[in-house]
Amino acid sequence: MNRPDLGAMLxxxxRQLLAVEQPILEKHDISMWGYAVLTGLGDGPDEPMRTQAALARSIGADKTRIITTLDELQRRGLIEREPDPADRRVRLLRLTPAGRDLLTATQTAIRAAEETVLAQLPPADRRVFLQALQSLSDAAG
Amino acid sequence: MNRPDLGAMLxxxxRQLLAVEQPILEKHDISMWGYAVLTGLGDGPDEPMRTQAALARSIGADKTRIITTLDELQRRGLIEREPDPADRRVRLLRLTPAGRDLLTATQTAIRAAEETVLAQLPPADRRVFLQALQSLSDAAG
DNA sequence: TATTGTTATACTCTATAACTATA
DNA sequence: TATAGTTATAGAGTATAACAATA
Structure with a gap:
């Protein structure tokens, strides 16, 4: 089995995926971190996320790194961000309907672009590949 | 099929792989870019690589980005780097025996670390996963 | 004039630490 | 005093452009 290093292939x-997605994100007027935040807020249950630090951790970012992103998403009316009455140090975060719409539209376009990359795999291999990748990615969390 | 975005999983x-490999690289006293260069020079046929730009492209780097790396690898006697007599603008690049030894030792350790990550996959899935990843990675080149 | 390699510079990204406000 | 969020700053990493040597 002679192959490149796993890390190099990944x-x-x-890198190719990022390049493919970049124009899609621009077309939907959202940054990569902005999209990551929308995804992080949209994935879970319908309850608001309870702290910015938890959101940052869930998307693999530093808590200081997402603040300007949150500022802009809030300014554009894509997320709500309000102090928790029970502990006013905490900010409750949730998507607005507009944020949900943008997330859905962007994610649909990104999934379609992924299809063009995955299309070269035979269906059976593709199924195993995605399942294995998800399992490894979950374990990496 | 509800899964995270392909790009996010990758x-x-x-990121996990890089974190796992970092201590190994440090232990072998080589940087990530240094290891990438050694790999790029060690992979192909035995002939020297003909230009630094070609090497940079093959490992996904900018030609200006690898120069300090080449400087250090040469200083440490891990690579040879001499003007091509036929076209003195060009630098012929090749591993020295010491460079080959370091590459082999480091790669062996990195492969072993990859095993611990891949071990959670059933052997059949693992085989398909690696094959599919290599195919997609090759196509991304 | 075109190409390879190099250097310099500016820019972006990221990490760290200090600060505020709440508890 | 401890925690969530914010801001400021310094450092690393990267990209761009200008330059030197050779063809």
């Missing part, structure tokens, strides 16, 4: 493919 | 797994 980096290469991830 | 980034997450790649």
């Amino acid at each position: 980096m290469r493919l991830a | 980034m997450r797994l790649a």
Whole structure:
């Protein structure tokens, strides 16, 4: 079995994915971190996320790194962000309907672009690949 | 099929791999870019690589980004780097025996670390996963 | 004039630490 | 005193452009 290093192959493919997604994000007028935040807020149950630090951790970012992103998403009416009455240090975060709409539209376009990359795999291999990747990615969390 | 975005899963797994490999690289006293360069020079046929720009492209780097790396690898006697007599603008690049030894030792350790990550996959899935990843990664080149 | 390699510079991204407000 | 959020600053990493040498 002679193959490139696992890390090298992952980096290469991830880089291509980023390049493919970049124009889609621009077209939907959202940054990569902005999209990551919308995804992080949209994925879970319908309850608001309870702290910015938890959101940052869930998307693999530093808590200081997402603040300007949150500022802008809030300014554009895509998220709500209000102090928790029970502990006013905490900010409750949730998508607005507009934020949900933007997330859905963007994610649909991104999934379609992923299809063009995955299309070269035979359906059976593709199923195993995605399942294995998700399992490894979950374990990496 | 409800799963995270392909790009998000790849980034997450790649980040874990980098974290796992970092201590190994330090132990072998080589930087990530240094290791990438050694790998790029060691992979192909035995002939020297003909330009630094070609090497940079093959490992996904900018030609200006690898120069300090090449400087250090040469200073440490891990690579040879000499003007091509036929076109003195060009630098012929190749591993020295010491560079080959370091590459082999480091790669062996990195492969072993990858095993611990891949071990959670059933052997059949693992085989398909690696094959599919290599195919996608090659196509991304 | 075109190409390879190099250097310099500016820019972005990221990490760290200090600060505020609440508890 | 401890925690959530914010701001400021310094450092690393990266991209761009200008330059030197050779063709």
